[in-house]
Amino acid sequence: MRHLVxxxxxxxxxxTAGAQTAVPxxxxxxxxxxxxxxxxxAAVLARLREVYGPExxxxxxxVGQVATPANWNGYVQKLITPDLKSISRxxxxxxxxxxxxxxxxxxxxxxxxxxxxxxxxxxxxxxVNNTLRVSAADQSVLDTTLANRIVEFxxxxxxxxxxxxxxxxxxxxxxxxxxxxxxxVIGHTDSQGNKATNQNLSQAxxxxxxxxxxxxxxxxxxxxxxxxxxxxxxxxxDSADGRARNRRIEFRMAQ
Numbered sequence: 001m002r003h004l005v006x007x008x009x010x011x012x013x014x015x016t017a018g019a020q021t022a023v024p025x026x027x028x029x030x031x032x033x034x035x036x037x038x039x040x041x042a043a044v045l046a047r048l049r050e051v052y053g054p055e056x057x058x059x060x061x062x063v064g065q066v067a068t069p070a071n072w073n074g075y076v077q078k079l080i081t082p083d084l085k086s087i088s089r090x091x092x093x094x095x096x097x098x099x100x101x102x103x104x105x106x107x108x109x110x111x112x113x114x115x116x117x118x119x120x121x122x123x124x125x126x127x128v129n130n131t132l133r134v135s136a137a138d139q140s141v142l143d144t145t146l147a148n149r150i151v152e153f154x155x156x157x158x159x160x161x162x163x164x165x166x167x168x169x170x171x172x173x174x175x176x177x178x179x180x181x182x183x184x185v186i187g188h189t190d191s192q193g194n195k196a197t198n199q200n201l202s203q204a205x206x207x208x209x210x211x212x213x214x215x216x217x218x219x220x221x222x223x224x225x226x227x228x229x230x231x232x233x234x235x236x237x238d239s240a241d242g243r244a245r246n247r248r249i250e251f252r253m254a255q
Contacts (some may be wrong), residue, residue, distance in 0.1 A: 007032075007033040007095075008033050008093045010029065010031075028058055029056055031045070031061055032061060034061075036066050036067070051084065076094060079099065090104065097127065099129070101128070103133075104132075105135065150247065151209060151249040158201065159208070171251065172213050182222050184224050185249060185250075187209070188229070188249070190246040190247050191243070200227070202227030202228055234246060
């Protein structure tokens with residue numbers, strides 16, 4: 001009995017332990033495995049080159065005596081979509097009627113979108129193993145740059161202090177390295193004062209930070225601003241130090 005067809009597509013620099021194949025460079029896609037005929041091989045390569053560009057596809061497919069499930073080529077075409085370009089250090093493996101996809105994506109929304117599209121493109125005879133994960137690397141860039149410091153404002157106002165602007169200059173430089181990733185700017189206050197006032201002040205401060213970052217060269221469409229008031233403290237409001245820590249600006253990778 002012939003073995004089932006198997007295809008492995010390494011996405012954007014993935015490394016497979018013990019692999020004897022060449023390791024793709026950043027941005028490249030390496031495709032290997034065994035297909036039943038030259039027509040199947042040509043169809044896979046054509047689709048990958050359409051999605052990624054001919055210069056980025058590394059061909060290591062062989063032709064051999066393998067069996068294919070019904071309409072296997074058609075399902076492979078449905079799986080090779082521009083969605084794959086959102087995955088880094090990943091792998092798409094199509095082993096007979098079992099599809100495995102893994103790697104890193106930028107957000108939970110992207111992970112769910114890809115998982116849903118993969119499932120929708122296959123019939124119930126296929127098994128899907130999805131181990132995509134959200135990358136924490138970009139969030140780490142923001143967290144490391146902020147380094148638990150507080151973006152300071154004038155007391156009770158949304159006007160940045162010189163120290164606050166200096167921190168935002170560093171944040172803007174870090175954001176430039178994130179290649180058009182969307183970022184949420186979130187304002188927080190302590191619990192002093194009434195809820196409505198705190199909400200309005202946190203929103204105004206988040207908007208002020210957003211405006212400063214735009215002036216520093218960050219694209220407006222990459223930034224959103226929201227105020228959480230005193231609803232999400234990180235320290236006790238019973239001490240001056242705790243209240244100071246709660247009056248903060250948070251930078252989060254958009255989901």
